[in-house]
Amino acid sequence: MIHAPERVEWPPTGKTGCILFAPMGFVQRSVMCGESRLTDVGSQIVLNGWAHKVRDLGGLFFIDMRDRSGLIQLIFDPNRFSNLSELKSESCLAVSGEIRERADSAKNPKMPTGDIEVVVSAFTILSHAKPLPFPLSDEDQMQNVNEELRVKYRYLDLRRPAMYRMLALRAAAIRKIRAYLDDRAFIETETPVITKSTPEGARDYLVPYRLQPGKFYALPQSPQQYKQLLMVAGLERYYQIAKCFRDESQRADRLPEFTQLDLEMSFVTQEDILQLTEGLLRTTINELIVEFGLEKEPIEPFERLSYDESMLLYGNDKPDLRFGLQLFEITDAVRDSGFGVFKNTVASGGVIRGVRYPGGAQLSRKEVSVLEDFCKEFGAKGMVSIAVDSGADSAEGGIVSEKGLHVRSSILKFLSPGEVEEILKVSGAEAGDLICLVADTYGTANNALGRLRNLIGDRCGLRDPKKLKYCWVLDFPLVEWSEEENRWDATHHPFTAPKEEDLVYIDSDPGRMRADCYDVVCNGTECASGSIRIHRADIQSKVFSLLGIDDKTQRDRFGHMLDAFSFGAPPHGGIAPGIDRLVMLLTDTENVREVVAFPKMGNGYDPMMDAPSEIDEAQWKELGLNVTKK
Ligand code: ASP
Numbered sequence: 001m002i003h004a005p006e007r008v009e010w011p012p013t014g015k016t017g018c019i020l021f022a023p024m025g026f027v028q029r030s031v032m033c034g035e036s037r038l039t040d041v042g043s044q045i046v047l048n049g050w051a052h053k054v055r056d057l058g059g060l061f062f063i064d065m066r067d068r069s070g071l072i073q074l075i076f077d078p079n080r081f082s083n084l085s086e087l088k089s090e091s092c093l094a095v096s097g098e099i100r101e102r103a104d105s106a107k108n109p110k111m112p113t114g115d116i117e118v119v120v121s122a123f124t125i126l127s128h129a130k131p132l133p134f135p136l137s138d139e140d141q142m143q144n145v146n147e148e149l150r151v152k153y154r155y156l157d158l159r160r161p162a163m164y165r166m167l168a169l170r171a172a173a174i175r176k177i178r179a180y181l182d183d184r185a186f187i188e189t190e191t192p193v194i195t196k197s198t199p200e201g202a203r204d205y206l207v208p209y210r211l212q213p214g215k216f217y218a219l220p221q222s223p224q225q226y227k228q229l230l231m232v233a234g235l236e237r238y239y240q241i242a243k244c245f246r247d248e249s250q251r252a253d254r255l256p257e258f259t260q261l262d263l264e265m266s267f268v269t270q271e272d273i274l275q276l277t278e279g280l281l282r283t284t285i286n287e288l289i290v291e292f293g294l295e296k297e298p299i300e301p302f303e304r305l306s307y308d309e310s311m312l313l314y315g316n317d318k319p320d321l322r323f324g325l326q327l328f329e330i331t332d333a334v335r336d337s338g339f340g341v342f343k344n345t346v347a348s349g350g351v352i353r354g355v356r357y358p359g360g361a362q363l364s365r366k367e368v369s370v371l372e373d374f375c376k377e378f379g380a381k382g383m384v385s386i387a388v389d390s391g392a393d394s395a396e397g398g399i400v401s402e403k404g405l406h407v408r409s410s411i412l413k414f415l416s417p418g419e420v421e422e423i424l425k426v427s428g429a430e431a432g433d434l435i436c437l438v439a440d441t442y443g444t445a446n447n448a449l450g451r452l453r454n455l456i457g458d459r460c461g462l463r464d465p466k467k468l469k470y471c472w473v474l475d476f477p478l479v480e481w482s483e484e485e486n487r488w489d490a491t492h493h494p495f496t497a498p499k500e501e502d503l504v505y506i507d508s509d510p511g512r513m514r515a516d517c518y519d520v521v522c523n524g525t526e527c528a529s530g531s532i533r534i535h536r537a538d539i540q541s542k543v544f545s546l547l548g549i550d551d552k553t554q555r556d557r558f559g560h561m562l563d564a565f566s567f568g569a570p571p572h573g574g575i576a577p578g579i580d581r582l583v584m585l586l587t588d589t590e591n592v593r594e595v596v597a598f599p600k601m602g603n604g605y606d607p608m609m610d611a612p613s614e615i616d617e618a619q620w621k622e623l624g625l626n627v628t629k630k
Pocket residue numbers: 200221222223224263493529530531574575576
């Protein structure tokens with residue numbers, strides 16, 4: 001649970017508001033609902049807000065009244081008011097009354113205002129509420145409400161204190177980011193939203209242009225090109241809280257439009273950007289943890305590892321460093337194994353890699369087959385396992401190792417004692433462990449085992465939600481081969497600079513080029529990506545060619561960049577941490593829609609606005625558009 005601190009001189013604490021109701025029934029509050037305490041007993045107050053929970057106990061009538069500061073209990077005398085039945089949940093109210101202490105037995109220590117209540121002397125219903133689509137005062141029941149229904153009535157969903165706190169946290173994060181960067185001479189600059197395609201690896205959202213039928217703007221996948229052009233313009237330090245638009249298959253952690261802190265700096269090395277970003281994130285997050293009472297440990301300096309190391313040790317470039325269980329490799333030990341799968345995999349250039357599952361030796365055959373299927377789901381041809389017990393609790397069958405460990409596996413009969421000893425040694429297995437092995441290409445084995453490692457981490461309770469383990473992943477390859485498109489693809493984006501010393505491979509061995517490209521990763525999630533950019537037209541053009549963009553297309557799509565780089569462009573680089581991701585991590589939210597005020601559903605649909613929607617005949621004509629219905 002997080003609480004949202006109020007930090008400005010609003011609400012109007014202690015204002016002695018008039019308690020006579022104005023003609024429209026509105027009278028301004030003197031205090032917020034969550035503000036009063038025992039020391040205020042006897043005060044006459046006026047409240048504005050909503051009827052959060054209405055309880056009609058016959059002789060007594062209570063309302064928990066809510067505004068964004070919290071709740072307070074109101075008590076009404078049914079003999080005094082004849083229209084209490086009109087007071088429905090979520091009607092909007094103005095209320096005046098006197099604060100009194102609750103009877104001891106009625107005090108509620110869970111509520112900040114739980115020692116007091118307001119004896120209502122007058123009220124007016126500013127606005128009636130129809131029966132609600134969901135019980136928004138009951139958090140337990142809200143957990144089971146259909147998500148699309150919540151998004152359709154988002155203006156009600158957002159009335160829930162938990163949602164308000166999330167928005168307050170998000171706003172505070174942005175405020176702190178701005179303060180940090182403003183203090184360091186960054187210039188916040190807006191860049192266009194209707195523009196030309198900026199590739200970040202997704203499809204563009206296109207906007208037809210009425211005055212030139214057949215021509216389209218694209219919504220930016222990021223402000224990447226503009227921020228680089230601002231460096232050419234001599235701004236030196238830019239940032240923007242930027243909306244980015246990417247038309248890609250929807251996933252729980254993706255939205256078609258999302259928010260990034262986009263920043264760029266000139267005359268800097270990679271190290272400068274790492275230090276600035278790390279300082280910014282640590283300061284912002286550590287302050288938020290304290291101010292919002294988040295159940296998180298403060299973040300330590302970020303660990304650093306190279307892309308190659310990350311792949312080798314964790315199987316992916318988004319390592320969760322809250323726990324160890326690094327992947328290991330036994331390829332050399334089983335090169336000539338009697339187990340055909342191992343031998344043949346090595347012979348065909350593949351690897352045998354594995355991960356240790358602490359306590360996994362106890363899993364039933366069926367449970368182990370779930371793990372095998374899990375690996376297959378992520379591309380592996382299979383998974384074999386070896387259970388390790390202490391000599392004492394060993395089951396029938398199996399063999400005993402030099403150290404007295406009892407080893408069971410269906411592949412044991414094919415392995416020599418030397419191979420078994422080596423597997424035990426390299427895996428670091430102890431009594432109770434299950435050794436999980438995948439024989440495949442390096443990439444496939446890593447993909448399956450990296451995911452399996454996270455699953456094991458979850459099952460063993462090693463992914464502690466209190467910990468935020470941030471790290472840098474550095475030195476990404478510049479390009480990767482796309483089987484689908486049969487060409488090189490930019491690992492980050494086409495504006496990323498190859499490392500100077502690797503430029504020599506651009507024609508002979510492009511896959512070998514590394515880039516000054518870096519990601520921030522936290523708890524297994526990518527949180528920011530950035531790079532040092534190309535600032536020379538000749539190199540940019542060469543990289544475009546490598547990516548299969550011919551000269552004409554280079555001019556058509558990126559002529560402005562090539563031109564700009566021929567007018568004294570400074571060396572520059574930047575990064576873009578995701579704001580939505582940041583709020584998700586801080587609030588332990590897995591669904592990105594929960595941290596955005598007005599999200600779209602997974603299929604891109606906005607049920608509240610009913611968007612996207614049809615356009616009328618005149619608009620089709622005006623835009624010169626025609627659609628071929630599938
Ligand atoms: N434009 C990049 C992105 O959106 C970030 C960057 O390279 O600064 O991921």
